[in-house]
Each structure stands twice: as C-alpha cells, then as structure tokens.
Amino acid sequence: MSVSEAVFSRWPILLAYLSRIMSVSIEDFGRLLAVVVALRAVCLISSCLATISISTALLIALFAAYAFHEIYWKRRKLPPGPVPWLVLGNMPLILKGQCIYDLWLSLKQQYGPVFTFWIGPIPLVMVCDCAMMKEYFVKYADVFSGRWRNFVTDSFMGGANGVVQIDGEKWREQRRFALHVLRDFGFGRDIMETKVMKEVDALVECLSLELGNQSRCVLDLSRPLSVSVGNIINSALFGYRFSQDSPLFFELQKALDRQSALVVQPIMGAYIVAPWSRHVPGLRGPWQRLMKNRDVLWSFLISQVEEHKKDFDPSIDAPDFTFAYLKEMHRRKENGYPMGHFSEWQLTMLLLDLWFAGMETTITTLKWGFLFMMLNPKVQEKIHKELDEQCPEQEAIAMADRTKLPYTTAAVNEIQRMANILPVNLLRTASETKTMGPYTYEQGTLVIPQISVALFDPVNFCEPQKFDPSRFLEADGKTLKKVDGMLPFSVGKRQCLGESLARVELFMIFANLMHKFRFSVADGQSTPSLIRKPGLTVSPQKYLCQIERRS
Numbered sequence: 001m002s003v004s005e006a007v008f009s010r011w012p013i014l015l016a017y018l019s020r021i022m023s024v025s026i027e028d029f030g031r032l033l034a035v036v037v038a039l040r041a042v043c044l045i046s047s048c049l050a051t052i053s054i055s056t057a058l059l060i061a062l063f064a065a066y067a068f069h070e071i072y073w074k075r076r077k078l079p080p081g082p083v084p085w086l087v088l089g090n091m092p093l094i095l096k097g098q099c100i101y102d103l104w105l106s107l108k109q110q111y112g113p114v115f116t117f118w119i120g121p122i123p124l125v126m127v128c129d130c131a132m133m134k135e136y137f138v139k140y141a142d143v144f145s146g147r148w149r150n151f152v153t154d155s156f157m158g159g160a161n162g163v164v165q166i167d168g169e170k171w172r173e174q175r176r177f178a179l180h181v182l183r184d185f186g187f188g189r190d191i192m193e194t195k196v197m198k199e200v201d202a203l204v205e206c207l208s209l210e211l212g213n214q215s216r217c218v219l220d221l222s223r224p225l226s227v228s229v230g231n232i233i234n235s236a237l238f239g240y241r242f243s244q245d246s247p248l249f250f251e252l253q254k255a256l257d258r259q260s261a262l263v264v265q266p267i268m269g270a271y272i273v274a275p276w277s278r279h280v281p282g283l284r285g286p287w288q289r290l291m292k293n294r295d296v297l298w299s300f301l302i303s304q305v306e307e308h309k310k311d312f313d314p315s316i317d318a319p320d321f322t323f324a325y326l327k328e329m330h331r332r333k334e335n336g337y338p339m340g341h342f343s344e345w346q347l348t349m350l351l352l353d354l355w356f357a358g359m360e361t362t363i364t365t366l367k368w369g370f371l372f373m374m375l376n377p378k379v380q381e382k383i384h385k386e387l388d389e390q391c392p393e394q395e396a397i398a399m400a401d402r403t404k405l406p407y408t409t410a411a412v413n414e415i416q417r418m419a420n421i422l423p424v425n426l427l428r429t430a431s432e433t434k435t436m437g438p439y440t441y442e443q444g445t446l447v448i449p450q451i452s453v454a455l456f457d458p459v460n461f462c463e464p465q466k467f468d469p470s471r472f473l474e475a476d477g478k479t480l481k482k483v484d485g486m487l488p489f490s491v492g493k494r495q496c497l498g499e500s501l502a503r504v505e506l507f508m509i510f511a512n513l514m515h516k517f518r519f520s521v522a523d524g525q526s527t528p529s530l531i532r533k534p535g536l537t538v539s540p541q542k543y544l545c546q547i548e549r550r551s
C-alpha cells in the first residue's frame, strides 16, 4: 500500500474511533485532535514529498485542512456533543436504529443540557432543560425565534410563505393576524367550546351508529377521530364540514400523513445540502412523491380560496378565516394602505400551515390517548368513577367541569406527555450572532427547544415510561400540579399558535367519549403495539379498539 493510500484509508477512521474511546472533554479532545492532525499532515507531507507528486501532496494538505475544519474548527464555539464523522456528522447514531427519544436523553445525560448534534455538515443545538429553555427562548426570544429556510421547505411552501417556516417581519405580521382572526372565531373563548361540542356530538352519534343495538363492537378509531378534528379546523378555516365518509377528506388526510412520513426521511438531508440530487436516478423517488403530495394539497387549498373569491362580499361579517383574510386584503386595497405581506398566495400557504398543524397533532394525540386507555384499564376505571361521581346527571362534559374532574384533566396531561408526538421539535435559528456563556451561535445556527427530552426526562418525571396521571396531582389527589418540563406546546414566541384550541379539543373529545364508552382490547385480539410510527409527528401503529356503551 502506498503512503497516500495509507493516509486516506486509515487515519480518519482511527481518529474517529479514538474520539469515542477516549474519555476526555470535547474541548480537550478537539485541541488534541488539532495538534495531531496538524503534525500528521506536516510529517506526511514532508516524508512523502520525496516519493509523491506535488498534486498528491496538495491533495493531502487540503484533506488535512478539511478534516481539521470539520472535526475541530467549526465546532470550537458550539456546545459539546458526540464527535461527528466527516460528511455524515452524527447521522450514523440515528441510522443505527436506536430509539430517538433514548438517544437524545442519553446525549443530554452525557454532554449536559445543551448539546450539539450534527446532521451531516449542519449543527443542530438541542436545548433540553427547562431553565435553559427559558433562558434561550423566553429571555432571548427575539434572538432564538427564527426559522430555517431550506430548499425542501421552500419547495413545499412556494418560497417563504405561511407562518410555520417564515420569520422576521412577515412572520410577526401574519402570526398576529392569524391569532387575532382565530380569536374572533372563538379560539380561547366559549364560542370555540360550542363548536367543538357540535363535533363531539357528531362523533358520539357516529360511534353509537357503529354499535347499533349491540353492546360492544370493534373498530379503528382513527377514522371517526380524524373527521371530527378535521371538521373543527375545516369549519374555522373554510366554513364547512366533511361527512364521516367523505372520500375527499380521506384523500387529503392520507396526503398529510404521507407528507409527515416523507419529510423525516434521511434523503431530505441530501436534497437540502445538494438540491441537484433530486434528479439523480435512484434518489429522486421520495422527491417525486413529495411534490405529487404537495400538488394534491395545493390544489385543494387553491380551490378553497377560489370558491371564497366567487362569493366574496366585503360588507358581511366574515364567516371563516379565508373570508376574513380576503376582507383584510380588500380593506387595505380600498383604503390605499400598504399591503404588507398580505397576498393570495400567502393566504393559500397560511391555510396549508394551519390545516396541517391543526389536524395532524391533535388527531395523533387522541389516537395515543385511547390506546393508553385500552392498555391501562385501572386508569380508565378511575376516570369513569370520577365522571360518574362528579357529573352523574350530565349528558355532556364541558370545559368548566375540569375543576371537578382533576383526575380526568390530569389524564389528558399524561396522554400528551406520554404521546410526546414531536421527537424533534420544529427547527429554530438564531436570527443574529449571539454569545450565551461559553458558546457563540453564528446567525443562522439551528438552536431548538427539544421538548421531547423534557417530557421523558426522569429529572422532571419520575418513572417517565409509566402511564400515571396522578403525577400531575398534589398529594390530596384533587389539586392539579404545575410541573416544570410539561411543555408539549413548546416555549417562547414560537409556542404553538393553536394551543387554546388544542386544549379544548383534547379535553372535550376525551372526556365526553370516556363518559359514554369503555375502551378495551377485544377478546382474542393481540395487544396493540406501543412502537411509534416514524414521522414529523409520531403516531401509534394502526390498532383496533373494542368500544362498549356505558349505561
């Protein structure tokens, strides 16, 4: 083997192995590595100069400089973390198939509450502890509230549009407007409850129809749950509902599910770093599927905006979000006010964001919720007992009943905690260069509140893998406890925009279905799995549930 072959084939592998077996701090190891790399490069170059050509020597020097930059230089101001491989970063840790929640938690335990994980050449700084999250995302909210624009999100959103993937003035203006309009439609107020109750009634009726005159039946709950949650957001955005068997609704929901599964495939990293890779045979399949999916969603949303434009009458009260947005555009035009970032395309993409965020998250949480009930009959019994004792004559359960239903309310919290639906939170970036203690984040660095770690961290929740609603109750068993680390809606200015709606939906749907039915694994049926289906939001595997009418 020639000297240059030896250089290229052995030493990077040896160094990477060394990094894993040496128990020195990352900083010390970085310094050591830098010296080793530099010395090795100098030795090799000088000893090889006699036998190799100048171009090979140059190549070696360039490679040494590249390795030095990748392994030490670019990491020197960032929080510690596992040593990245050249090109792949820390991706091999994910590709090894370890449970991603366990991986984050073990990295937090190893490197501390703020650590760096390299996705190929891109550093992702994970802030995992509540105090640090408050420091970064509340105290310095203006710095750490940016989003990451990249080729994949830009292709999906037709540029910097919507509300989830944008930042700066456009995000502030559009988020403020969206919140204002949704509040007018009842988000966070009693009107919302009435609208959700209408869907709860339809859902109870649908399950009762499934039961017919039998006392129990077995079904896939995800369909009726999806239609109910879908109808709540659909009515707010477009002013109409889907029927329980609407083919269009299920086609759209499948498109959302496919999108959620596609965007977390590792190949997306290649499209982001090297957009041309989407044309390479053998690599282009997921890209084509993503674009096909996008077109299904775009054409639905474009048709909704077109329908609203046909019937548009600025003199009437806006019955839904799309109308309210068109009315705002009309008002600005008529009065000669600046249009700001308001446009029809922006509206279409804003609808896409609200529709996606408003459905996927809540449906997934509820699917986990009823699965946990099936698998924890004792918890279910306690909820039934509380409902029977506290609301004996009531036909329906309302938000106001939460005060007399502490265990049921705690169970909803525990469902959200255990469902932990976002293994990787939405990515945020530093909008300016910022030094935090020993670390400096260049503008554009990805820094995220990693809420999935907080929800499963034994520091916040004792025996975190145990489903136990009582962890949210004081010793008296009646008073709800505020628990640090319970952050399913995240923190800071980017905190979930639909939180108030989601809280109403989760409580009302869960409590009312529990009031009317019992959920269990049917005799002869295998116990449903708790293995998570990978996606942007992780849902349970498809499962069948036995429902029984409660007298």
Ligand code: HEM
Pocket (backbone or CB within 6 Å): 163, 164, 165, 175, 353, 354, 357, 358, 359, 361, 362, 365, 421, 422, 425, 426, 427, 428, 449, 451, 488, 489, 490, 491, 493, 494, 495, 496, 497, 498, 499, 501, 502
């Ligand atoms: C169980 C239900 C839900 C959960 C667990 C949830 C959770 C989250 C989380 C963790 C974020 C990311 C915040 C961050 O960047 O750190 C988020 C953002 C967002 N959520 Fe939700 N969400 C839920 C329901 C909803 C609903 C019903 C809506 C719709 C109306 C909604 C709309 C949004 C939007 C628009 C954002 C982006 C906000 C921004 O970037 O400014 N979410 N949500």
